[in-house]
Amino acid sequence: MSDQPLLTVDNISKTFGGVAALSMVSLEVNRGDIVGIIGPNGSGKTTLVNSISGFVKPDRGKVIFNGHDITGWDPHKIADKGLTRTFQVMRPYYSLPAFKNLIIPLFSPRAKRTGGWRGGGKMGSRDTVALDILEEIGFERDSYVPYKMASSLPTGYLKRLELARCLALRPELIICDEVFSGLSMSEMASMLPLIEKLQMEGISLIMVEHRLRELFRLSNRVIVLNFGCKIAEGVSSEVMELKEVKEAYFGSEEEVLEYV
Amino acid sequence: MAVDQKDRRKERIDRGIKVRSDGVYAISSWLEISYLVAPRLLFIVGLLAAPILLLPVPYWQKVLSIICIYSLLAISFDFLANYVGLVSLGGGFYIGVGAYVAALLNMKFNIPIFVTIPVATVVGAAICTVVFLPCLPLRGVYFAIVSLMFPLLAARVIEALDIFGGTDGIVGVDGFSSTWIEQYLLIIAVLAAVFFLRRMITEDVGLVFSGVKDNDQAVKASGINITKYKALGIFVASSLGCFGGAVLSHIYMWAGLSQFALDFSIIPIAATVIGGGGTLIGPVIGCLILVPVSELLRDFGTLRIAVYAIVLTLFIVYKSEGIMVYASRKYEQFERWVSI
Numbered sequence: 325m326s327d328q329p330l331l332t333v334d335n336i337s338k339t340f341g342g343v344a345a346l347s348m349v350s351l352e353v354n355r356g357d358i359v360g361i362i363g364p365n366g367s368g369k370t371t372l373v374n375s376i377s378g379f380v381k382p383d384r385g386k387v388i389f390n391g392h393d394i395t396g397w398d399p400h401k402i403a404d405k406g407l408t409r410t411f412q413v414m415r416p417y418y419s420l421p422a423f424k425n426l427i428i429p430l431f432s433p434r435a436k437r438t439g440g441w442r443g444g445g446k447m448g449s450r451d452t453v454a455l456d457i458l459e460e461i462g463f464e465r466d467s468y469v470p471y472k473m474a475s476s477l478p479t480g481y482l483k484r485l486e487l488a489r490c491l492a493l494r495p496e497l498i499i500c501d502e503v504f505s506g507l508s509m510s511e512m513a514s515m516l517p518l519i520e521k522l523q524m525e526g527i528s529l530i531m532v533e534h535r536l537r538e539l540f541r542l543s544n545r546v547i548v549l550n551f552g553c554k555i556a557e558g559v560s561s562e563v564m565e566l567k568e569v570k571e572a573y574f575g576s577e578e579e580v581l582e583y584v
Numbered sequence: 585m586a587v588d589q590k591d592r593r594k595e596r597i598d599r600g601i602k603v604r605s606d607g608v609y610a611i612s613s614w615l616e617i618s619y620l621v622a623p624r625l626l627f628i629v630g631l632l633a634a635p636i637l638l639l640p641v642p643y644w645q646k647v648l649s650i651i652c653i654y655s656l657l658a659i660s661f662d663f664l665a666n667y668v669g670l671v672s673l674g675g676g677f678y679i680g681v682g683a684y685v686a687a688l689l690n691m692k693f694n695i696p697i698f699v700t701i702p703v704a705t706v707v708g709a710a711i712c713t714v715v716f717l718p719c720l721p722l723r724g725v726y727f728a729i730v731s732l733m734f735p736l737l738a739a740r741v742i743e744a745l746d747i748f749g750g751t752d753g754i755v756g757v758d759g760f761s762s763t764w765i766e767q768y769l770l771i772i773a774v775l776a777a778v779f780f781l782r783r784m785i786t787e788d789v790g791l792v793f794s795g796v797k798d799n800d801q802a803v804k805a806s807g808i809n810i811t812k813y814k815a816l817g818i819f820v821a822s823s824l825g826c827f828g829g830a831v832l833s834h835i836y837m838w839a840g841l842s843q844f845a846l847d848f849s850i851i852p853i854a855a856t857v858i859g860g861g862g863t864l865i866g867p868v869i870g871c872l873i874l875v876p877v878s879e880l881l882r883d884f885g886t887l888r889i890a891v892y893a894i895v896l897t898l899f900i901v902y903k904s905e906g907i908m909v910y911a912s913r914k915y916e917q918f919e920r921w922v923s924i
Contacts, residue, residue: 399804399805400809404807408807411802411805424791427788428791430788433807435807450788490805
């Protein structure tokens with residue numbers, strides 16, 4: 325069981341109308357891994373994330389998580405198994421204070437079973453658990469930040485809130501859809517150790533990113549998508565040197581020469 | 585000196601007593617306690633005293649029962665629309681199902697009135713929930729349209745298949761032994777519904793409901809089945825309507841097709857607009873205004889619909905926030921003009 329990969333994505337395809345958003349993409353995530361997914365705009369990264377987390381049903385292929393075939397399951401069932409995700413466009417509950425945002429995931433069947441993040445199977449007051457999670461994720465407990473309305477929080481805190489929402493479920497795998505985008509340099513600098521900490525806690529992560537420098541610091545393996553196909557996979561520093569990857573980002577040599 | 589309209593704006597500031605009575609410190613002074621309790625007490629005592637005050641005019645006592653039934657529907661509409669995010673026009677369906685279940689239990693199985701009402705509430709709500717289940721993935725105006733279809737559909741099905749007494753309805757249902765029981769049952773139900781729902785929406789399950797309304801994708805990603813919570817919301821809301829319907833069939837001693845009438849779907853919405861959506865008490869106030877107005881205009885026949893429409897239009901144009909929101913703002917804040 326333990327030598328099996330945590331997540332196996334086997335040749336999944338998805339078309340929207342006539343556009344092939346994903347074709348025959350496979351990937352594997354082992355326990356404790358941080359796997360990066362990169363690619364130019366429109367290359368199918370978010371569709372891949374959506375297909376794994378259940379928000380989009382793949383046309384073909386299989387997604388196996390922790391021994392369960394979760395292909396085509398509803399998102400809440402997948403989250404219940406321990407595979408959660410953040411959204412690229414943050415989706416906090418704007419009308420609620422930050423810590424009350426976590427009450428909703430803590431109310432889920434999975435959180436009730438596991439006791440929330442670090443809970444020993446039994447949860448005390450949900451408010452306390454929520455404040456504990458927020459403190460770990462970088463909301464200063466004694467300040468007013470956890471009590472502020474989500475609508476008045478800056479982007480950095482909202483990105484953390486997205487992660488905190490995943491942590492409340494005590495997940496085994498978190499898919500981070502562009503957690504670094506829109507953050508200032510200092511916010512990114514404080515986000516990096518946070519993700520390293522999650523990895524040390526034994527949580528596996530898939531990170532969809534445009535911020536390559538930060539991603540390569542974290543992940544040991546990246547997958548490159550272009551036009552819905554996987555064009556490369558491997559150690560981050562080597563992948564970027566491949567001809568296909570350079571072409572995906574910068575265009576082929578002939579094309580470049582045409583413009584010159 | 586007269587300040588030009590353009591150079592000033594209205595500033596709203598919380599009253600001192602509102603701020604002082606916000607937290608637990610309110611219990612430190614009688615003044616602050618009474619500031620908090622007075623409006624609620626006015627509402628509770630006012631409703632409880634209404635049947636006694638209306639003793640000299642038995643006709644208006646009957647109207648009070650109808651007001652309460654519409655209030656229950658309006659509260660359920662407000663709860664579903666503003667806290668669960670489902671705009672349901674199925675009020676007529678809830679009333680009809682409750683009325684028919686109570687009447688059938690009473691007539692076919694000779695079950696006494698104090699059993700039929702609770703059973704009709706629960707069974708009727710279960711029927712409504714099951715019927716609405718396929719429409720729950722719909723949102724916004726699409727859900728509203730489908731929910732409006734159910735009362736129409738139910739009436740035509742009963743008519744066409746000639747079941748449950750067909751167009752004649754079920755006649756001879758037991759009545760209440762006294763009007764006092766009838767009226768206090770309804771009034772206590774309205775009060776219980778308001779305060780129960782107000783409590784529920786601040787509990788953790790209420791936060792899940794508001795999450796379903798504002799941000800269902802995030803709720804799904806949190807491992808929560810949103811269909812389950814929408815169904816729970818429908819169950820709670822339709823149980824209020826079915827209770828009203830069951831009582832109605834015992835008041836009229838009859839259950840018939842007119843209990844699927846669109847009035848039961850439309851008037852609660854109008855009452856919610858007038859009273860103020862999202863307040864739960866507002867819809868009751870709206871019903872206390874709208875239903876008597878509609879009774880007063882009964883002599884004018886169909887013209888009352890026109891008067892009705894005018895009242896509603898005036899409210900939407902000039903006070904779209906509703907009476908309750910307006911009143912609570914005046915109660916909690918003072919306004920002043922500041923020049924800019």
